[in-house]
Amino acid sequence: MKHVEVNFDGLVGPTHNYAGLSFGNVASLSNAKATSSPKSAAKQGLAKMKALHDMGMVQGVLAPQERPDIATLRRLGFSGSDGEVLIRAASQAPQIFQAVCSASSMWTANAATVSPGADTADGKVHFTPANLTNKFHRSLEPQTSGRILQAMFNNGRYFEHHTHLPDNEHFGDEGAANHTRLCSNYGHAGVEIFTFGRYAFDSSKPAPQKYPARQTFEASQAIARLHGLSDENTVFIQQNPAVIDQGVFHNDVIAVGNQNVLFYHQQAFLDTEQKFAEIQRKFGDEPVHFIEVSTNEVSVEDAVQTYLFNTQLLTMQDGHMAIIAPTECQENPRVAAYLAELVTRNTPIRQVHYFDVKQSMRNGGGPACLRLRVALNDTELAAVNPAVLMNDELFARLNQWVDKHYRDELSVADLSDPQLLTESRTALDELTQILKLGSVYPFQL
Ligand SMILES: NCCC[C@H](NC(=O)CCC(=O)O)C(=O)O
Numbered sequence: 001m002k003h004v005e006v007n008f009d010g011l012v013g014p015t016h017n018y019a020g021l022s023f024g025n026v027a028s029l030s031n032a033k034a035t036s037s038p039k040s041a042a043k044q045g046l047a048k049m050k051a052l053h054d055m056g057m058v059q060g061v062l063a064p065q066e067r068p069d070i071a072t073l074r075r076l077g078f079s080g081s082d083g084e085v086l087i088r089a090a091s092q093a094p095q096i097f098q099a100v101c102s103a104s105s106m107w108t109a110n111a112a113t114v115s116p117g118a119d120t121a122d123g124k125v126h127f128t129p130a131n132l133t134n135k136f137h138r139s140l141e142p143q144t145s146g147r148i149l150q151a152m153f154n155n156g157r158y159f160e161h162h163t164h165l166p167d168n169e170h171f172g173d174e175g176a177a178n179h180t181r182l183c184s185n186y187g188h189a190g191v192e193i194f195t196f197g198r199y200a201f202d203s204s205k206p207a208p209q210k211y212p213a214r215q216t217f218e219a220s221q222a223i224a225r226l227h228g229l230s231d232e233n234t235v236f237i238q239q240n241p242a243v244i245d246q247g248v249f250h251n252d253v254i255a256v257g258n259q260n261v262l263f264y265h266q267q268a269f270l271d272t273e274q275k276f277a278e279i280q281r282k283f284g285d286e287p288v289h290f291i292e293v294s295t296n297e298v299s300v301e302d303a304v305q306t307y308l309f310n311t312q313l314l315t316m317q318d319g320h321m322a323i324i325a326p327t328e329c330q331e332n333p334r335v336a337a338y339l340a341e342l343v344t345r346n347t348p349i350r351q352v353h354y355f356d357v358k359q360s361m362r363n364g365g366g367p368a369c370l371r372l373r374v375a376l377n378d379t380e381l382a383a384v385n386p387a388v389l390m391n392d393e394l395f396a397r398l399n400q401w402v403d404k405h406y407r408d409e410l411s412v413a414d415l416s417d418p419q420l421l422t423e424s425r426t427a428l429d430e431l432t433q434i435l436k437l438g439s440v441y442p443f444q445l
Pocket residue numbers: 017018019020021022025028029102104107109110135138177250363364365366369
């Protein structure tokens with residue numbers, strides 16, 4: 001049986017904007033209030049999806065969420081017609097209003113944690129949407145993420161969907177951005193590495209001082225239990241609190257893994273030596289390539305600015321690996337030199353491909369944030385809703401859809417235009433037909 005890793009990229013929604021909502025995420029705060037381009041953001045994302053499809057990867061699309069989120073504004077006491085709710089919230093509580101307009105569901109690495117059937121006790125692929133409790137604008141995502149994932153992986157024989165963890169900081173869960181899976185082959189049981197930022201129930205343990213640790217140890221453990229993972233194929237490792245305080249708000253800003261490679265920064269973790277020995281022991285006889293980037297080669301600051309580690313590490317059809325990097329890496333001489341040298345070393349990584357995803361980068365989301373990985377065998381892949389898988393026709397159709405519905409420019413002030421709500425709902429209604437998702441949005445239920 002053949003096994004592949006499918007990347008499901010988030011399609012950028014029509015309200016993509018820069019509102020400075022993510023304390024601890026340097027790019028989000030420094031680009032607050034800049035004018036965005038939802039149309040070019042969506043097209044940059046689609047171009048990356050199409051390029052990966054053309055490289056021979058199986059590529060999927062994950063639909064965006066309904067924004068502005070009128071249902072949440074009603075829960076918060078704003079009333080009247082949908083237009084009145086919007087106008088009232090925008091004038092009475094502009095910050096809350098901006099948060100319910102965020103297109104942050106585009107970063108699908110935070111949509112869920114996924115464990116492939118090779119790792120789970122019942123042999124099914126398990127999905128748990130991330131509760132994203134640390135940021136209000138992101139905490140609005142899990143229910144709709146769950147419905148969209150159900151509509152994409154809609155077969156109880158192969159796919160198991162869990163409810164997101166309790167909505168509380170103790171169980172703060174950021175999904176696959178803090179989860180890496182190493183394996184000798186996508187179809188073999190692997191080692192699932194859960195990286196957490198702090199212990200929720202033990203304040204004596206190390207924790208960041210300046211910026212929040214979004215993922216807790218207890219949340220990571222709950223996901224491993226829900227997914228039926230064994231001790232022998234899980235490792236829990238703490239992120240170095242000092243790098244969280246330098247803007248590494250998710251582990252995928254400082255490390256990325258694929259198959260037998262873990263590419264990481266020297267300062268990424270705590271107890272690195274001991275934990276890597278555990279990873280190697282659980283991985284088995286074949287050696288893991290632990291590719292460490294030292295602080296001398298690339299500083300944490302450069303890593304945060306360029307997203308060197310928020311890259312996709314993909315196994316190409318010839319068995320070698322390629323790095324999918326943002327153009328910010330190419331523009332930084334130290335990082336560009338590092339990558340040029342890396343591909344000449346004796347490791348599985350042989351190529352680097354640069355992509356312009358600047359619209360997403362300005363909010364702190366690189367190529368890896370934009371995708372959710374799902375390792376599947378042939379039978380499971382055949383059970384995935386085929387309308388969400390990228391091909392030439394879907395690429396053309398989605399580009400036309402973006403051209404028809406998206407604005408070229410959007411400023412924070414434009415978010416209170418009632419017309420934007422109508423445009424967004426019209427676009428999403430049509431999208432659910434293109435992707436054959438059925439009714440997934442609050443306005444459709
Ligand atoms: N994995 C990348 C996630 C980036 C995301 N940025 C944001 O939500 C910024 C939105 C804004 O500031 O408008 C976050 O921090 O969770």
